[in-house]
Amino acid sequence: MIRQRMLKFKNRLFRINDEEPLSKLSLCVIIALDLFILFVVFQGLDDHTRQLTSPAEYVPYECREVLIQNNWTEANRISKLQNLVLADYNNYSYQYTSQFESSRIQKMHPVCREFFKKIQAISQDKKILDLFKTLAQLEVKKNQFTSGFKETKDVYDTSLLENIAENDTKEDKLSSISSSMKDKEQQIELFNSQILDIEKQLNAEDKIKDLWAFIQSEDAARRDLLIKDFKNSEFRYPFKELLWQMLFLLPLFILFYFWGVRSVAKDAKLQILISAHLIVISFIPIFFKILKTVLDLIPRHFFKKFFEILTALHIVAIWHYLVIIASIGCALIAIYIIQNKIFNKHRLQLKRLAKGKCYHCGKNLPPHATSCPFCGADQQRNCPTCNQRTFIAGDYCARCGKPLES
Ligand SMILES: [Zn+2]
Ligand SMILES: [Zn+2]
Numbered sequence: 001m002i003r004q005r006m007l008k009f010k011n012r013l014f015r016i017n018d019e020e021p022l023s024k025l026s027l028c029v030i031i032a033l034d035l036f037i038l039f040v041v042f043q044g045l046d047d048h049t050r051q052l053t054s055p056a057e058y059v060p061y062e063c064r065e066v067l068i069q070n071n072w073t074e075a076n077r078i079s080k081l082q083n084l085v086l087a088d089y090n091n092y093s094y095q096y097t098s099q100f101e102s103s104r105i106q107k108m109h110p111v112c113r114e115f116f117k118k119i120q121a122i123s124q125d126k127k128i129l130d131l132f133k134t135l136a137q138l139e140v141k142k143n144q145f146t147s148g149f150k151e152t153k154d155v156y157d158t159s160l161l162e163n164i165a166e167n168d169t170k171e172d173k174l175s176s177i178s179s180s181m182k183d184k185e186q187q188i189e190l191f192n193s194q195i196l197d198i199e200k201q202l203n204a205e206d207k208i209k210d211l212w213a214f215i216q217s218e219d220a221a222r223r224d225l226l227i228k229d230f231k232n233s234e235f236r237y238p239f240k241e242l243l244w245q246m247l248f249l250l251p252l253f254i255l256f257y258f259w260g261v262r263s264v265a266k267d268a269k270l271q272i273l274i275s276a277h278l279i280v281i282s283f284i285p286i287f288f289k290i291l292k293t294v295l296d297l298i299p300r301h302f303f304k305k306f307f308e309i310l311t312a313l314h315i316v317a318i319w320h321y322l323v324i325i326a327s328i329g330c331a332l333i334a335i336y337i338i339q340n341k342i343f344n345k346h347r348l349q350l351k352r353l354a355k356g357k358c359y360h361c362g363k364n365l366p367p368h369a370t371s372c373p374f375c376g377a378d379q380q381r382n383c384p385t386c387n388q389r390t391f392i393a394g395d396y397c398a399r400c401g402k403p404l405e406s
Contacts, residue, residue, distance in 0.1 A: 260276060
């Protein structure tokens, strides 16, 4: 039964009708169309979904780090701030969007918005920006120097050991290494003092003082509010995302569905074929997205106990088996519905009969023809009740009116 239906459906997808199988080339064109449309639909879905505010956009990572985890300390805050302030300066890629883009700031939680606006003000201050650039340069130079210094120090240490072991005098070599080490040490000291100086200047800037005050005001209520709103956003987002995506996918599916129904009614073979493909193509992302949401949500929000038991027994795999079985079931149901509601062969045959066409190939029959001159299909058979000739495609005998068994 299911096998037969699958076969029929396969026929819908791969041939115009039983007598006119698609040429290989036409099939290639249609499959290329399928792939292209599938690609466009997924791409469109992505762009469409990006308009939603995700939890990570609502409370950005940096905002969480500063105001929830309290990770910015006096020791590291300048370098953390430096990363944010110089982000626009260091990222020149075309794909890069600034953290301070107004559309991004608009999506944020009010508290995070305040935080990012303060940083934006800092990064727009030419004097501060230049100080940060100099600081970054100094750090690069210092790091290069420090690694060179370590190498020299290693050489010095081994030479010193050799010297003791062999009791040999390599005074010249040792002293030259030692003096170059002293130079380097001094140079690193110089870098350190320059860095400290710039950090002092930065900390003296009003805008930065204001930011430190904003971060340090140990506002427990603010932290609680942020956590609550972030959790809420995380909880609601999957539902919102699914609804939003369906808003994009369902109209497309409905459009192709009605096109399919109309093509069947009009018995337009090529349109039936293409609409059948498009119905499948537009159904794939719907199926995919619903499945993904259900998979994401069920372990996290429902049946928590059930999952704890599965995890404790190390049989979480069972859940995935269930999911695979359920998705096969859903696909079968979907194909059954498409087959019965839209591409029902019996209904199509009745329509052809009503219009005086061959029930098999759909071409117009000459009056009183009992066989089709185009495909050779018999149009009539004997009624099992009255044994007189009647139409094969009909539900009832044209002579006695008794139902015909199919
Ligand atoms: Zn025919
Ligand atoms: Zn009859």
